[in-house]
Amino acid sequence: MDRDWGSRDADFVALSERVRRRLVALAQSEATHAAVPLQGAGTFAVEAAIGTLVPRDGKLLVLVNGAYGRRAAEMAARMGRAVAVLECAEDRAVDPAAVAGALADDPAVTDVLLVHLETTSGLLNPLAPVAAAVAAAGRRLLLDAMSSFGAVPINLRETPCSAVMASANKCLEGVPGLAYVIAEAGHLAAMAGNSPGTSLDLHAQWRGFEANGQWRFTPPTHVLAALDTALDGLDREGGVAARGARYARHCEVLAGGLAALGFRTYLPPDLRGPVILTLRDPGPPFSFEAMYAALHRQGIVLYPGKLTGAPSFRIGCIGAINEDDIRRTLAAIGAFMRQGHQAAAD
Numbered sequence: 001m002d003r004d005w006g007s008r009d010a011d012f013v014a015l016s017e018r019v020r021r022r023l024v025a026l027a028q029s030e031a032t033h034a035a036v037p038l039q040g041a042g043t044f045a046v047e048a049a050i051g052t053l054v055p056r057d058g059k060l061l062v063l064v065n066g067a068y069g070r071r072a073a074e075m076a077a078r079m080g081r082a083v084a085v086l087e088c089a090e091d092r093a094v095d096p097a098a099v100a101g102a103l104a105d106d107p108a109v110t111d112v113l114l115v116h117l118e119t120t121s122g123l124l125n126p127l128a129p130v131a132a133a134v135a136a137a138g139r140r141l142l143l144d145a146m147s148s149f150g151a152v153p154i155n156l157r158e159t160p161c162s163a164v165m166a167s168a169n170k171c172l173e174g175v176p177g178l179a180y181v182i183a184e185a186g187h188l189a190a191m192a193g194n195s196p197g198t199s200l201d202l203h204a205q206w207r208g209f210e211a212n213g214q215w216r217f218t219p220p221t222h223v224l225a226a227l228d229t230a231l232d233g234l235d236r237e238g239g240v241a242a243r244g245a246r247y248a249r250h251c252e253v254l255a256g257g258l259a260a261l262g263f264r265t266y267l268p269p270d271l272r273g274p275v276i277l278t279l280r281d282p283g284p285p286f287s288f289e290a291m292y293a294a295l296h297r298q299g300i301v302l303y304p305g306k307l308t309g310a311p312s313f314r315i316g317c318i319g320a321i322n323e324d325d326i327r328r329t330l331a332a333i334g335a336f337m338r339q340g341h342q343a344a345a346d
């Protein structure tokens, strides 16, 4: 990131090409898919995928068990696409049999959107059986893999999936500012002119890369360079399985330590992904805001804000952190809890 890349220079074109190849390789999809990077946050990639890949006369079925699914349904509706929603509780996994039933009942549906790891609660939805149900019904699957790509294996040779949307700064541990869609090339090629907008037109963005290796509009040069280096870090760690195991260990140590302090997890262990842990808010005298501030003073920054309907808070397990960081966090939470009880007793 220290280097001042020329955004139209041959070196940067080569860098873009390399990162695109590394992304399709991570999804085991070199033979079938193309990686289309996009300037911006992860949400931009979800919006671009829906707008470009769901035909204007198509219909999107969104599988909802959290805020990110709800947001995807809202985006599709605002772009004028026909939308149906199959919703279940935020502490339940998407049910593949219910998906098969919904597709049998509604022949108008052309595409289905699944949030792989619903970051709202940290729940890991069952990708393989949902993808199989969608493929068996002859529909396409769009996968929001924002918080799973790089830590949970996604193998598009085995899992039928039309598009995977993710970003640079979650499990790939890059910096924010870049998202991407790994899209099935045959379908992408057929979607010229389908996007309702210009800057999020994934087909046009892809044509740009294929024509001359160039980004259509000013690229986030330093962010892309950082992603290339972050991908080296993923390789050094041992790839997706090793990274997923490190995060899962963080999650397990956190859950165990917090249980010992009296906290209850929102999800049972079998539904939990390795990325973020949701805890039930025990209520007064406990205050998440007070705990957040106490930890912040020690240089430990939690994830503020809740998305679930239930009173809860979340602690992230991802990023360039190790088990010592998690144990230090647990010690700080333990000290806060003892102090809080002291204050309540006084």
Ligand SMILES: *Cc1c(COP(=O)(O)O)cnc(C)c1O
Residues within 6 Å of the ligand: 041, 042, 043, 044, 046, 068, 115, 117, 118, 119, 144, 145, 146, 147, 167
């Ligand atoms: C973070 C996230 C998004 C949105 O990404 P932004 O970079 O915040 O726009 C979408 N879906 C899921 C599942 C996420 O975890």
